[in-house]
Amino acid sequence: MSILNETYTLANGIEIPKLGLGTWFIDDALAAQAVRDAIEIGYRNIDTAQAYGNEHGVGEGVRTSGVARGDLFVSTKLAAEIKDYDAAVAAIDGSLATLGLDYIDLMLIHSPQPWDDFRGGDYADGNRAAWRALEEAYRAGKLRSIGVSNFREADLANIAEGAGVVPHVNQVLAHVGNTPSELIAHCAEQGILVEAYSPIAHGAMLKNPEVAALADTYGVSVPQLCIRYTLQLGTVSLPKTANPDHMRSNAQVDFEISAADMATLEGMKAADYGDYSAFPVFAGK
Numbered sequence: 001m002s003i004l005n006e007t008y009t010l011a012n013g014i015e016i017p018k019l020g021l022g023t024w025f026i027d028d029a030l031a032a033q034a035v036r037d038a039i040e041i042g043y044r045n046i047d048t049a050q051a052y053g054n055e056h057g058v059g060e061g062v063r064t065s066g067v068a069r070g071d072l073f074v075s076t077k078l079a080a081e082i083k084d085y086d087a088a089v090a091a092i093d094g095s096l097a098t099l100g101l102d103y104i105d106l107m108l109i110h111s112p113q114p115w116d117d118f119r120g121g122d123y124a125d126g127n128r129a130a131w132r133a134l135e136e137a138y139r140a141g142k143l144r145s146i147g148v149s150n151f152r153e154a155d156l157a158n159i160a161e162g163a164g165v166v167p168h169v170n171q172v173l174a175h176v177g178n179t180p181s182e183l184i185a186h187c188a189e190q191g192i193l194v195e196a197y198s199p200i201a202h203g204a205m206l207k208n209p210e211v212a213a214l215a216d217t218y219g220v221s222v223p224q225l226c227i228r229y230t231l232q233l234g235t236v237s238l239p240k241t242a243n244p245d246h247m248r249s250n251a252q253v254d255f256e257i258s259a260a261d262m263a264t265l266e267g268m269k270a271a272d273y274g275d276y277s278a279f280p281v282f283a284g285k
């Protein structure tokens with residue numbers, strides 16, 4: 001069976017495909033074709049965000065893919081800067097309108113802090129307010145599941161206060177060279193599925209000779225090894241590409257990394273994102 005047909009089950013019983021397509025940096029004008037290509041290849045899980053500026057194109061790709069809406073899993077994210085209830089309610093409806101969809105399969109709070117203050121000040125009240133808006137949209141059937149992104153244990157504990165729904169998902173930076181093992185274990189204990197974003201380290205792993213040498217021993221590419229690694233951690237893997245050849249090869253991960261090699265990869269510390277280090281998510285805070 002192809003990884004494209006494999007799913008995890010969220011705490012509320014909703015199935016989520018294990019491999020998804022990341023769409024950060026896919027221009028809105030190109031996103032519809034990228035999404036159609038991915039769906040044609042067999043992808044059923046598409047990840048976007050308000051901040052990516054491509055919800056319109058992603059939604060168009062979903063709607064014109066020829067695959068039934070119910071067979072697709074579409075995620076988006078509430079902008080990190082939105083930390084009040086009314087703005088969150090409006091933004092959730094905004095995503096539905098921009099995507100042109102009747103419902104969203106998963107919506108996440110993009111970050112516990114606005115990007116210009118990432119890992120900075122206290123947004124506890126704002127996150128609880130945003131969470132309340134997500135919970136209400138979930139209960140109204142606009143969102144089939146809800147979650148968070150870039151949340152650490154304290155951020156999770158904060159929204160648990162007074163919340164009716166435990167986040168179904170926490171989407172975090174997780175790749176060979178940067179594995180948040182304790183957070184992944186904590187989420188597993190809470191019944192929160194972890195999604196690994198930037199599984200190829202935003203492309204940085206392509207230049208890593210140690211990882212390339214290990215990939216060679218399995219007869220696979222660096223992206224295939226990196227994607228397989230995140231899947232064996234028990235996370236959803238979200239590699240980004242608009243290139244159909246890369247989409248195809250990224251889904252060919254039908255091999256098993258040995259326990260010893262998993263331990264080696266988990267122990268690696270390699271998180272130099274080059275020109276992209278300035279992005280808050282890669283700033284290492």
Ligand SMILES: NC(=O)c1ccc[n+]([C@@H]2O[C@H](COP(=O)([O-])OP(=O)(O)OC[C@H]3O[C@@H](n4cnc5c(N)ncnc54)[C@H](OP(=O)(O)O)[C@@H]3O)[C@@H](O)[C@H]2O)c1
Binds near residue numbers: 047149238241
């Ligand atoms: N929640 C958050 O805060 C957050 C933050 C970052 C990312 N994300 C999500 O995670 C997704 C993935 O992360 P990412 O975009 O940072 O990076 P990534 O998926 O780790 O790496 C993407 C890079 O790898 C290249 N690539 C992919 N497959 C390849 C292949 N088979 N051969 C050669 N090169 C390949 C891509 O180039 P080509 O395009 O040329 O294939 C691109 O340069 C994002 O798109 C987004 O959906 C979420």
